[in-house]
Amino acid sequence: MMPDDDLFFIRIEDPAEFRKSLLVSVRDLIHSLQKYEDFRRVRTAKVEQIIELRRVTKEVGVLLNRLKQDLPMVAPAKREVQKHRSRKAKLQAAKGKVAAPQDGKKAKAVGEVKELEAQLKEIEGKLKMLS
Amino acid sequence: MADKPMFIKVSEYEDIQDMVNLIRSKIEESRKILATIDQLKKQEETEIAAWRAEIEEVDRKVGYINKTLFESGQQ
Numbered sequence: 001m002m003p004d005d006d007l008f009f010i011r012i013e014d015p016a017e018f019r020k021s022l023l024v025s026v027r028d029l030i031h032s033l034q035k036y037e038d039f040r041r042v043r044t045a046k047v048e049q050i051i052e053l054r055r056v057t058k059e060v061g062v063l064l065n066r067l068k069q070d071l072p073m074v075a076p077a078k079r080e081v082q083k084h085r086s087r088k089a090k091l092q093a094a095k096g097k098v099a100a101p102q103d104g105k106k107a108k109a110v111g112e113v114k115e116l117e118a119q120l121k122e123i124e125g126k127l128k129m130l131s
Numbered sequence: 132m133a134d135k136p137m138f139i140k141v142s143e144y145e146d147i148q149d150m151v152n153l154i155r156s157k158i159e160e161s162r163k164i165l166a167t168i169d170q171l172k173k174q175e176e177t178e179i180a181a182w183r184a185e186i187e188e189v190d191r192k193v194g195y196i197n198k199t200l201f202e203s204g205q206q
Contacts, residue, residue, distance in 0.1 A: 010200070018199050025192040032185045039178045046171040053164045060157045067150050072137055 012018050139147065 021192045021195050025189050028185055028189045035182045042175050049168045056161050063154045
């Protein structure tokens with residue numbers, strides 16, 4: 001066993017302030033951990049709102065597709081054949097487009113993006129023909 | 132072709148009008164959700180700023196502890 005004579009101590013000038021700093025550090029750190037909970041709550045609420053926004057946006061898409069089908073078709077002469085499609089065929093086409101986002105829930109995100117890109121391409125084509 | 136007038140049946144016209152109103156209400160809903168997201172984003176940034184300040188304060192205190200322990204030890 002080491003004799004007491006060999007022990008060295010380091011003097012702390014202001015022990016009260018030292019202890020206070022240590023305690024305040026621990027207290028602040030606990031506050032910091034509590035902040036994590038607050039932050040997580042806000043972030044969860046934000047994610048929920050984003051999901052809700054996605055749902056509403058999809059609804060708008062479905063409604064716009066329905067509207068597109070309900071309005072008389074205005075197509076350039078080149079697309080005369082499309083103009084004479086039966087009402088039944090038009091409805092089936094609309095259903096297909098409307099159903100796509102719902103199927104997308106099961107499908108991977110990549111598939112959904114490709115689907116949207118295809119729809120965009122189709123719309124761009126139609127816009128080009130109209131202008 | 133596109134310059135020619137377009138005619139819609141009166142019965143269908145009302146349905147279309149309802150649908151347009153529904154679309155506009157959905158867009159309004161989207162606008163409100165976006166405002167909420169924006170608000171939550173700001174709140175999130177405030178939380179992060181407060182968090183950062185707290186960590187800085189802890190660092191300051193630990194710096195003092197470090198200084199007290201090691202600088203007094205070197206004297």
